[in-house]
Amino acid sequence: MNVEKINELFGRDLIVINMGLEVFAENLAKEAVETLQMNWRPPAGGNEKLSSLLKKLGR
């Protein structure tokens, strides 16, 4: 079982991309963790048909 990358992570500073609830990024900021909050939106503006089409196209 290859876990090298996990052990590498344990030896580094966390650098986090937060996708979703902003409160998690706010809390990480209080812990001095470098964090990037994304401006996430449902794909294709929440339009299911378009979204599944995009999924099929691999986007």
Place this chain on the structure above:
Amino acid sequence: MIKVLVEKDSYYDSVFLMLITSEVKKVPGVGEAVVSMGTEVNTELLREIGFGCPEIEEATPNDLIIAVEAEDDQTLEQAFEKARELFSRKKIQRESAEAYRPVNLDAALKMMPEANLVIVSVPGRYAFREARRALEGGLHVMLFSDNVSLKEEIELKRLAVEKGLLMMGPDCGTAIINGKPLCFANAVRRGGIGLVAASGTGLQELTCCIDELEQGISQAIGTGGRDLRPEVGGTMMLMGIEALKRDRQTEVIVVISKPPAEAVARKVINRLEKTGKPCVVHFIGLEGEGPSSRPAGRVLYAGNLEEAAGMAVAQLQGRSYQPRTFTLPAGEVNRLVEQEVTGMSRNQRYLRGLFTGGTLADEALILLEGEIGGIYSNNQTNPELLLPDPQRSKEHTIVDLGDDLFTQGRPHPMIDPTIRVDRLRGEMEDSEVAVILLDCVLGYGSHPDPAGAMRESIVRAKRAAEKHNGHLAVIASVTGTEGDFQNLKDQKSKLQEVGCIVMPSNYQAALLALEILKEAGAR
């Protein structure tokens, strides 16, 4: 009087919208209010509670819906004004930060190529896709979202193994990596104990108990609650154990989960034995007969979460574990039992456990069930003891108020204590209740003042019991540390001031409830 407004292409996250909802509900004269995105679940909920209208039918998950029911026009206007004010404040914050906020992961990685972890908490139906993309990009993932299928979980974890990456979740609420609390976690000290857990509040209780014993955590890896199911095969737990084995800071390894399938349990134990480090296992409910340990190689079995902490600390310090029940001397426990039972009326005999943490509810349920007889619960595995109406307690009841049954369209009770406060009000009508058992979970993600939020209803419930010529015992434990922003001491005092007995752990709180119920029944 009802008003519904749909704002197209206006996305906000659910926690923020729930905050707006509760603020709008506070406007005097407002009956019902829902502020949410136009997802299928939300629009169905809106229809059910009487907000059905053509605008809602056309709403998409990217459209914001504000729906308010109030006694008159003027109140409606005030409610919408309140909502507008909160949204405009948010918009100002967003606009100042907007330029720095990428809309997709590729863009985020361009801005922050050195990122090593992605936290995903988007709605479940989109979460799989986003988590997979993160793993493909070589990033470790913490997937907080639920409503991700088992099939998707298996696929994500298979990919994570292939890439050698952490895939914590889905439905992973708690982790501590490199000393940093992620999502719902407490500020605990760092140290030599490494954990892998398939239970969020279980992990919080365990890390807080370790902190209380003045030891610390190297890493706390969450796996999501389904990891030890046969279909998933403990994939992430096995990877976690392997990583902790190689981690120099980790001297002792602790693993917790609900009882896994036997074959999976065997794999986990085998892997632990091969680490060459002292290990502690707690399969919640499997060794529920009280403090006990049975050595098997270097793996010890704990009977409850607090014991798992005690055993791990003893292992770390190279001494043998001394089993214990109460921290308080026996005489003091007897005094407390006597104090609570005196004044109870003859017909007071039932327990009501009102929990915000699922594993904490389970721990109490498993401990007490064998001792006081059948306990009704929404978490029951025995179908005969499933609560017929989850909203109403029956005889002995323990409810996990964080269950989806209670949180549809409402915030989790650890974020917003309203669900529990309402439930407490309901319990005070019942003159047969002898003991109320509570948890109080602090830390990041949790409400800023969970104890304060319960005080008034505890006072009222005790008064109601007095009116019935009885006395209501209220027992709680606080899952938290001195480092948590809610202030552990203050939270404990707030409960004690209103006559609530605060025990050092969830296990001890349940045990004291048991002693009181036994004594009350014996009279």
